[in-house]
Each structure stands twice: as structure tokens, then as C-alpha cells.
Amino acid sequence: MAHTVTRLTRFNMTSLALGLAFLYLPIVILVIYSFNASRLVTVWGGWSLRWYHEFFNDRAMLDAAWMSLSVGAVSATLATLLGTLAAVALARGERFRGRALFSGMLYSPLVMPEVISGLSLLLLFVALNAERGFWTVTIAHTTLTMCFVTVVVQSRLSALDRSLEEAAMDLGCDPVRAFLMVTLPLIVPAIVAGWMLAFTLSLDDVVIASFTTGPGSATLPIRIYSEVRLGVKPEINAICTLVIALIAVIIVVASFASKLSSARGESAAPL
């Protein structure tokens, strides 16, 4: 087989290394220091799993982590449900009045500064006299992440051939069955990718969560943020390393789902 890929020149190699270092060096340092035996963050004291041990005995931190994971899972599920329905309505529905306005409004959280979303949600919850805690953060995260799910699912839907649904109807399916038996199996990878995206977005949000959470229900990022203000404990490094690992796994799974989606159809969900 001929060499179709040109080999990296020395210059390209250097710029690639520098670019990757810029992106990943801080993370690598954080990961390495999470295994530091020393109490001082910046002094290397040999390898140890001490801070991981510490984290798993830190009740408050574990509660925050659990809070984050459950907010992430519930809000991602709600966002996926609503976002998929919105995507179906936008991609498949009849051209209803105000469709352009509706789709524009749906995407506004993509560009809206988080501080504004957070503040407006806070005002809403105060006005409704809702007790702030798990559900307020979950609802806030659902509104934040739903549009991302919609973008992913809608692009997959619009790449799907409409005649597939027509063929299903021609072969005896009513429109709902045609959607469930033909369209849904084909967009499942995009839906999974959308869920993962929503979950990771929820997991690392600080701004909106800090506006909408209440006492005693801090998410992990909020907890970390407030701990760091009092001084960085090596335990934080360990927690962050675990979060990085979790997110890495999710991203790998999501990109596999998206690959699968492109193998099945003409175009993949952008991710």
C-alpha cells in the first residue's frame, strides 16, 4: 500500500506537542499531584492514595458528589426527553406559525450568559416560593441542557430520509408506529449522545447551580469551589481526577455512539 499520509515534519511535531501541552499539562499535573503523599499541594512527597482515601471518608464531599451525579442523571434524562420531543417537532412537524421564533427561542440558552439564566431562574423560584435544593438545581440544569440535546437530535433527524417514515406507513404503520419502529431506532445514538452531553454539562456547571441551590444541597463543583477559597487541599486533586476520569469515559462512549450513528445512516450527530 502506498504512503498516502505524509509524515509529520519536525515543525508540525513541535507545534502539535506544544498545543497538546497547553491543553493537557495542567490536567496532567493535577492528576499526578492527586497521588502526592505530602500535605502541601506544591511539594512532592512520594506516591500515595492517601487523598483518595480521605475523599471516600469525607461525608460532606461524598454528599456533594452524590448530589451532582443525581442532579446530572435526572436533569439529563428530563432534558433528553424534552429536547428530543422539541427536535421531532422542529424537524418533522408541519410548518406551524411561529416555528422560526420557537426554534430561535429554544437555542437561546446556547448563547445566554449563565449568570443571567441563573439569576432569572433564582428570581422565578423565589417568586414561586419554591424551596431551593435538589429539584430547583435539576430544573435549572434541564433548561440549560435541553437545547444541546435538541441540536444533536435535530441534526440527526434532518439527515434522515423522510421517505423511510413514508415507507413504514406504506407498509402498514400509522404515523406513531412508523416513528417508533423506524425513526426512533435510527436516532437512538444521537439521543444517547445528547444525554451524555447534558450529563457532563450539568456535572461541571457552577454558575447556575450556585444561583439555584439551597443550603445543605451543594453540588460537587460548588463544594470544591468553596473549599478552594479556604486553601487548596490535596483531596481536591483526587476528586478532580475522579471527575476527569468519569467525563473521559462519558466522552468516549458518546463518540462511539455518534460513530455508530454515522455507520447506520448518512451523517452523524455533531459531537
Next chain:
Amino acid sequence: MPLLRIEGVAKSFGNFRAVDQLSLDIRAGEFFALLGPSGCGKTTLLRMLAGFETPDEGRILLGGNDIAQVLPHERPVNMMFQNYALFPHLSVRDNIAFGLKRAGMARKDIATRVAEMVALVKLEGLEKRKPDQLSGGQRQRVALARSLARRPQVLLLDEPLAALDKKLRESTQGELMELQRRLGMTFIIVTHDQEEAMTMAGRIGVMDVGRLVQVATPRNLYEAPASRWIAEFVGDINLFNGQVAGRDHGRLTVATSEAGTLAVSELWPPVTKDVVSVAIRPEKVKLSRRAPALGEGGSQAINRLEGVVADVNYLGGVTSYRVKLETGAVVRASMANTARLDVDAYLAGQRVVAWFTADDCLVLEQ
């Protein structure tokens, strides 16, 4: 009573009238082609028969029942889509079985029917493949098997061969005809390819701007087109505009500015207008080095046009010539290459006589 009767059907999209007051009868067991240029409404008509569009006006009677408002999944009609629309997540077997499962057929019967269909379209051994593991021709067969599996009363085919290459298209045309004869099913095919329509269909309906302009057998469509537009749309034709100068025992004399006075046999119905076009198909124009003797056209009147060969296109089976007349008009003639050595060929620049009989001409109102 025909199997399918389309009665005054109309459909508009916004201000665009896609199908305009169209009526058509299709008999059981017929292979019918809807032919027309793109945008003529033929696909819209087919989609109304399948139920994907509902007519604004008119009735569609299938076996006497009006199905115009019946939903697609409740019609005893199936469609083969232009891009096949195979379900990418299902195997060949599951694609074919899809409609049978929906019909609530017993498991055992489904297996039998699928096997029968697979054999019918010669896809044995490929049952477990997914559509993306098949060639274009194989996909086309799966689509055909899937649409035939439910044994519809009418099978609608939307440009079924457009995605195949020429050789495969020709062999598939033959197979489709053979299949239609064997199953005795009614096929309605939509195509923009006149050769395809002429090869396969028993009758052809030509559509233009949402209307059916002629329904005829392939032969009548070609030899007796109902209008100048159809004559030009179906096949190649030479047209000379002129005025009727005389009428005598079913023979018209037409004075044309481009080709002088031409003698034309008049067909039924008689021409009512004075301003007409004389039309002659290129293969009915003969070329010779000198004027043909009187006996050569039988007892018929012969039209002789003198000119110079402008160019020669050798196409294998036929050679087509463009002969420039003294008036500047061009007459196209095509001659079958019946001998391997071209003793009869004419060269560009050569003086020739292009001639044709009065019976071979058509008179078309402008």
C-alpha cells in the same frame, strides 16, 4: 369498471397547481407508465395514489371505493420508492417481513412469504445482510420484494430504475415486465425516461403542467402524438411550420417557408386550423445521392428536399445526419447501419436529396 379510476383530481401547493383536474382509468393487470418532464406533477399524482398527499378535489376509486382520504397504511396499495427507502437498521429478511408483521400475519406464513419473495427477486443467501452491505442492484431488488410482499392490488413505482447504471437498468426492465406478467399485478410506474416507459408499459400517460395530455400505447404515442409538444417530448422530430394550401382526397398540401410545399396525408381527426406544423421523424427521412425515382415511394406522394450534409454522427446502430437545405433549415435523418462496411455512408459537404412519403408525415396544429 376499471380497477383504478381517477376522477377530476386536483392538488395545489400554495399557488402552484401540481395536478390539475386529472382523470384517468387504469385496468386490472395493466403496466401503466406516467411520463413527463420533472415538475409535471407525475410524482404528486403517484403520492396521492399512495396516500402521502390528499387531493384538494376529485375522487380516487379503487375497486369502486373512494380512497382519496384513506391514510397510507390503510390502502391495499404499495409503493417502491425512488431511493428505495430501505430500513437501514433491519436485515433484508426483516425489511421484506416488515409489512407482513404489520398486517398481523402468522409467524410461519411470514417466513414462507419472505422465502418466496427472496426467491422471486433472486436474493437467496443475502437474507441476513443489512442494506449497506448490498450493491445498488441488490437494494433495488429488496425494495421491490418488500413492496410486493403484501400482494398489493396496485404497485406504485417511483422512478424505480433511476439509480441503476444503463446495463443493469435494461436487464431490470426486462425482469420487472416478466414479474408483472407472472404475478398479473397492476403496476403504475412514474418515469421521466421515455425509452423506459416505452419499453415496459402497455399504455403511457404523458403529463405536462399537472395535466394528462395524452394516454396511448407506446406506438401510438410515437407515431400519432396528440400535439406538437408531445411530438417534441417523445423522441426526435423535424418540424416545419406552414399554412394549409390545398386539400384533396385526404391529402393536404402545406406551404412552408423552410422546406417548400409538402404533401401530407391527413389523419383523423382532420385539421381545423390553417396554420400547422408538418412533422417527420428522423428515421423516416431517407437520403439519396440523386432524386428518387417515382416508383420508390410506392403510389404515395414523395417530398424531396435538396441540401448539403452538414454533419454526420456515427452512433453505432444508427448514423444520424444533419442536412442543411438551401433555405437554411436543417433536416435530421437517421439511418440504420445494416452493413458493417459503410458503402452507403454520406460525407459532410456532400449534396444529397432528403426525401419522405406523405404517409410518414404528421400534421400538428400549432
